[in-house]
Amino acid sequence: MTILVTAATAPAGRSIVEQLIAAGRNVRALTRDPKEANLPESAEIVAGDLSDADSLKAAFQGVSAVFLLAVVPGFAPAFLAAAREAGVRRIVFQSSGAIVDGVEEQPNPIAAFHAELERQIRESGLEWTFLRLEIASADPLQWAFDVPGQLGAGNVVRGPYGQAGCSPIHPADFAAVAISCFTGDEHAGQVYHLTGPVSLTHVEQIELLGEALGRPLRYEELEPTVARKAISPYAPADVLFETWEKHLGTPAPVTDTVERITGRPPRTVTAWAADLASTLR
Known part of the structure; x- marks a missing residue:
């Protein structure tokens, strides 16, 4: 087949x-x-x-x-x-x-x-x-705010809602x-x-990525109006901001689908960060 x-x-x-x-x-x-x-x-x-x-x-x-x-x-x-x-x-x-x-x-x-x-x-x-x-599991921060591009310019990632929860899937x-x-x-x-296996805030995602890269990365929060204006020309800002606002102080959804369907646990968020770091290198 x-x-x-x-x-x-x-x-x-x-x-x-x-x-x-x-x-x-x-x-x-x-x-x-x-x-x-x-x-x-x-x-x-x-x-x-x-x-x-x-x-x-x-x-x-x-x-x-x-x-x-x-x-x-x-x-x-x-x-x-x-x-x-x-x-x-x-x-x-x-x-x-x-x-x-x-x-x-x-x-x-x-x-x-x-x-x-x-x-x-x-x-x-x-x-x-x-x-x-x-x-919340589709790595929206990574593509909506061009994290790879930002890291090419330095150790600061700028985006909105640092405490918004996401559950990135490998x-x-x-x-x-x-x-x-x-x-x-x-x-x-x-x-x-x-979904991915764990809910992480935007800040925690960048911290994990920094550990994997061996770089002192930090997340700098943009005011939502500024952030929305920055991505509106090329990303679905309304949908993303609604998602992030919903998970401010509230964990993102986490399902057991990966393990239930494949019969093995999902990759850890540490592995997710390490493999993302390898693509950035």
Whole structure:
């Protein structure tokens, strides 16, 4: 069985590819630019884009299961039609923990986008598993405030709400759950909520990262209005700030999904920080 991994150069997609290769499985990695993918040599790397139906038809040939990470509006009808035509059996979809079930209107655009995709996948006739990643577990501080870029300039990370709780998940743990869902029939039609193992404040995240890097890092709190203005042009500020405000002085959610699905404990936050540090080096 060949598994197609979309967004194969993103942290979770890359780890899925690496773990499948290590297990001797057939994997096809979909990326816009194969020359820049830097994936294991034994992976089959193909050029493609979710918005390009022709590239998807070629990528789906001989594929039985697909890992889907989607940020492209309007791609789903052509994507699902091409998957059915090629004989794909199952889709494992990285969805959002922001979704609220049983409501007519979702609470924010991220939830609405992913809920609509879930609906279309459910109605496609394909088997599916939805991995709802909590926003507080998706390392939002790292990408919204460009922590790598800030650390390239010094030992200070500037962002809002230093005491907001997050529960970052190691990409390899998310990947391990996705891989389990490719093969076990018991995962078909299931919705799993994923988080990291521990709630950490923004300050604690940067302290752990500093220990892993061997650098005296510190977190400098930005006034929320200033911070919101800084990221609004390129990140969903309303959703992120709502999440952080909700977890000011309150731990972020923590689930047992990783251990329940994979049969082993999740990686520690120390391991999370050490592996993040290795990418920064």
